[in-house]
Amino acid sequence: MEPLVEGLKKQYEGKVEFRRLNVDGSDPAATELATKLGVQYVPHFTYVNSDGIVGSQAVGEKTTEELKAGIDALQ
Amino acid sequence: MKPKHVVWIAVAAVAAIVLFALLRPTGGGGIVTVDSAGVDKAREAGAQIIDVREPAEFQMGRIPGAVNVPVGTIETAAKNWDRNATYVVYCATGARSQTAVDAMKAMGFTNIKHFSQGIQAYTGQVDSSEQTSQQPTVQTDGKPVFIEFYTPT
Numbered sequence: 001m002e003p004l005v006e007g008l009k010k011q012y013e014g015k016v017e018f019r020r021l022n023v024d025g026s027d028p029a030a031t032e033l034a035t036k037l038g039v040q041y042v043p044h045f046t047y048v049n050s051d052g053i054v055g056s057q058a059v060g061e062k063t064t065e066e067l068k069a070g071i072d073a074l075q
Numbered sequence: 076m077k078p079k080h081v082v083w084i085a086v087a088a089v090a091a092i093v094l095f096a097l098l099r100p101t102g103g104g105g106i107v108t109v110d111s112a113g114v115d116k117a118r119e120a121g122a123q124i125i126d127v128r129e130p131a132e133f134q135m136g137r138i139p140g141a142v143n144v145p146v147g148t149i150e151t152a153a154k155n156w157d158r159n160a161t162y163v164v165y166c167a168t169g170a171r172s173q174t175a176v177d178a179m180k181a182m183g184f185t186n187i188k189h190f191s192q193g194i195q196a197y198t199g200q201v202d203s204s205e206q207t208s209q210q211p212t213v214q215t216d217g218k219p220v221f222i223e224f225y226t227p228t
Contacts, residue, residue, distance in 0.1 A: 001223060001225065002225075005221075005223050008221070012221075015218065015219075016218060016219045016220070016221055017215065017216065017218050017219070017220045017221070018220075018221050018223075019220060019221070019222045019223070020222075020223045020225060021222060021223070021224050021225070022225060022226065022227060023224050023225070023226055024226040024227060030224070033213070033222075034224050037213075038140060038142070039224045040123055040142070041123075041142075041152075041155065041156050042155070042224050042225050042226050043223055043224065043225050044142075044223070044224040044225075045221070045222065045223055045224075046213070046220075046221075046222040046224070047219070047220075047221060047222075048212075048213045048215060048219060048220040048221075048222065049219050050215055050217055050218055050219050051212075051215070052212040052213050052214060052215045052220075053212055054212070054213065055134070056130060056133060056134055056143065057142055057143060058130065058142070058143050058144070059142045059143070059144050059152050060144055060148050060149075060151050060152020060153070060154075061148070061151045061152065062148070066130075067221075069130065070130065070221075071219070071221055073134075074219035074221075075219060
């Protein structure tokens with residue numbers, strides 16, 4: 001999913017912050033957040049509004065359109 | 076060895092096989108249908124709740140702890156999931172979740188609890204996107220945040 005997400009990152013530059021978090025256990029902060037958000041399977045996408053409220057979450061490979069729909073719903 | 080002994084050994088072997096088949100641990104698995112109480116029980120036991128409705132429906136309200144995997148994406152999404160873990164699958168009325176359960180069954184999943192009545196029959200408190208105070212929060216810099224959790228392949 002990395003190329004797709006990187007493409008979206010450029011597209012939404014300055015408007016949306018993109019975070020790619022490795023949850024293989026090497027990044028404790030990422031693992032802690034994943035636990036807090038109930039992440040069990042990857043890829044897992046979390047959409048957070050500007051107030052920090054989690055709007056929605058989705059699991060599994062997605063198309064650009066599906067990811068964009070989730071991001072656009074935040075703005 | 077006397078023929079009589081051979082017969083008894085054969086009988087004992089068959090009995091042992093039958094007993095093993097009857098008593099072997101199954102992990103409470105299989106593909107079963109559950110009601111609302113069954114969903115809560117499974118969730119408390121650590122089952123993953125899968126909502127196979129579309130994202131807009133999911134946003135409006137879902138069973139607490141559910142993750143959204145629209146039915147059209149279930150085969151792709153479930154590719155790397157643990158085949159032996161327990162999953163509760165539901166949609167609005169049971170039609171889409173049946174499709175998802177069939178797909179997961181074909182993929183080799185062994186412990187699926189199908190909430191066939193759908194979320195409309197869920198008697199617990201539904202987690203709604205309007206109940207923002209109950210939702211987890213993430214630190215932001217005043218901008219919306221998109222997070223992808225991944226593991227290196």
